[in-house]
Amino acid sequence: MLKIKDLHVHYGNIHAIKGINLDVNEGEIVTLIGANGAGKTTTLRAISKLQSPSAGEINFLDEDITKMSATNIVKRGLIQVPEGRRVFSPMSVMENLELGAYLRKDKAEIKKDLEHIFNIFPRLYERKTQLAGTLSGGEQQMLAIGRALMSKPKLLLLDEPSMGLAPLLVKEIFEIVKDINKNQGIAVLLVEQNANMALKIADRAYVIETGKVVMKGNAKDILENADVKEAYLG
Template sequence: MAIMLKMDDVNVFYGAIHAIKGINLEVDQGEIVTLIGANGAGKSTTLRTISGLLKPKTGTITFEDKIISGQPAHKIVEFGISQVPEGRRIFANMTVMENLELGAYVRTDKNGIKEDLKRVFKHFPRLAERKKQEAGTLSGGEQQMLAMGRALMSSPRLLLLDEPSMGLAPLLIKEIFEIIKDINKAGTTILLVEQNANMALSIANRAYVLETGKITLSGSAKELSNSEDVRKAYLGG
């Protein structure tokens, strides 16, 4: 499998705080890779650095053999990477449809956009039913679906998901994770940051454990699920 995304000795600082410490990470085309770790371990910072919202101080990030570290966020969307931010961040006073249209703002291929809209509604039938509704009036689960649908409208080859299960009821979490699997099966590579380590490892191919800005463990999702250390720290076992 071709390596799609590679982080090479990436260091990120917030002022004087060394948030990401020499991270090396790879995502192969077609995979679901998950990044697990405690709150404040640097998971969201890692995603924000890939998507261009933060600039690494040193190290390189390569996507499909292009160096993308240091590029502005809108450029990174054009390269084919889209992020679903933590806490959803939808545009509450716009309709569901307007939110989805905004997701396609870098595109000019009208027919492709139409096709992707159909695809989004296939993944999320509830959004189709609520097209004209103001996004702020949706339930938490529907807002999460909208945030994911909006990210898919840029037709990404790599989707970055930041805590998609946050604040959702267990049944909805199951549903969201089924949809993540479907999106992956339909051809989108996924890098998933998730506090619910059990769920994340159940759908991922590979996983990295992040502790205070450093990767301390990596391997197949199965290996990490069976690791004594991971079980104790993250799987409630």
């Protein structure tokens, strides 16, 4: 469903992404692992057009989206949950969720989807009138994922969903990601510093170093790889 060919991204004179090839199939969880500054977030930003590629091709659902606007990419069901959650702090939980559906017109389905989000995240229902900026870090991450789900994604890009969360909440977030994938059939491309947890829930994985893919394959095989264990798993 997503195919990336020879992707290059520059920040001025810095060559951040150097010819990455990557794909995500329907129903998969694929994870990108690597050190800070390796190019994982830049790859996601290029896919969702928050950063313009300097070369290469990005194909989603058999359509070239390389030069497409971010709005049109969202309309096609490719949705990103950004690093750092980026909830709208002065707005309520409910308003944040409703903003996730801003491109949709199907009011009855939006109402059903809201109920579904509250089933997945009961804490959001309890806090639906509360300002998003007053939520805990874990609750804000739930809200960011819920807001993305309100856009009816076919592919969800998750950037560091466990960042800054306590270990118990990290486990809960990863269980939610697995549930979204298995029970709702939403494919996931996951960027995550917690390589151990990411590789345990993923089907396939790519290891990125200094803007290049240096290893790819079955996530469980990469989890057992001695070099990966030494570099990323402690």
